[in-house]
Amino acid sequence: MNPAGSPDVTPYDALLVLSFGGPEKPDDVVPFLANVTRGRGIPRERLAQVGEHYFLFGGRSPINDQNRALIKALERDFADQGIELPVYFGNRNWEPYLADTLATMTADGVRRALVFTTSAYSSWSSCRQYRENLFDAVAETPGAPRLDRLRQYYNHPGFLEPVVDACLAALAELPENGDTARLVFVTHSIPTEMARTSGAPDEAHAQPRGAYVKQHRSAVDEVARRVKAATGRAHRHDLVYCSRSGAPSTPWLEPDVNDHLADLATDGVGRVVLVPIGFVSDHMEVIYDLDTEAMATAERLGIKATRAATAGVDPRFVAMVRDLVLERAAAERGEEPERPALGSLPAGPDVCGAGCCPNPRGPRPALCGADS
Secondary structure: OOOOOOOOOOOOOEEEEEOOOOOOOOOHHHHHHHHHHOOOOOHHHHHHHHHHHHHHHOOOHHHHHHHHHHHHHHHHHHOOOOOOOOEEEEEEOOOHHHHHHHHHHHHHOOOEEEEEEEOOOOHHHHHHHHHHHHHHHHHOOOOOOHHHHHHHOOOOOHHHHHHHHHHHHHHHHOOHHOOEEEEEEEEEEEEEEHHOOOOOOOOOOOEEEHHHHHHHHHHHHHHHHHHHHHHHOOOOEEEEEEEEOOOOOOOOOOOOHHHHHHHHHHOOOOOEEOOOOOOOOOOOHHHHHHHHHHHHHHHHOEEEEEOOOOOOOOOOHHHHHHHHHHHHHHHHOOOOOOOOOOOOOOOOOOEOOOOOOOOOOOOOOOOOOOOO
């Protein structure tokens, strides 16, 4: 039961923040990368080469600290709203590992929990893989709580409105308030086949096939539209990709942000705002791929570039998580809550469709879906 006058989160008694994980000291880097690439047969020497990105920042990824800051902000927000819901933290690839966190939750008597993943879009690597990890962790945890995942939030106002304001702030850093600047929206590249099969096979489903790119384009167009409304200027904008990995023979989503900057320079574009639309906070892909590599490319090409902030712990983003918790709790109680969404696509479903975002290596069981 919820205290009188406080928001009702029944039937849930905990929230789990589930993320990718990252190394926290130099000795962690290669073991972390081994976890990420397990089963792909990548030599340890190659992992050490890849790890050079982390060593540039002292062998420490920013992601765990960012998630801890988000959890503290959520705890403050919940307390301010009179919500008594403990927040737990688990990772796929590094400490605190998901299975260990689930064991702690079980020991604490948690019976039913919501899961918030730090990935806003739909694909195997950004959605279903987390659901597979949840299945595995529950399978190895006797008495584990029932877990329900919060819906995808790429088009939630609490995610997109901070992006709009970040674009406006970045434009203001450029000469003449960036009146001629190009908005270059950047997200993580994935294999083109994974992008094609993202979403559900049922075309009538709220998230049909090709969801990864469709969701990004909807978010990008909505942010650009709102920037135009705020500035009175229409900025040309593009969707590009970063962090490609894997065999060169495997097609991945393009163009790469650095190649795109070169094309813009050829076309005479001299001012650019890099907008990390695919990331909720300043992950390694942001601080290395954009702040380090892409900024160096822009400088070499003579482009004046600045980078828009990520949502991070913006109060609107924190409140979004709370709103998603209350939305899902109300739905589980049989109510019909509002499901806010911006852009051309509707709010995503609470439960992923059957066959949604299939594993490219073959079928694996996953929680929180119609085929769980």
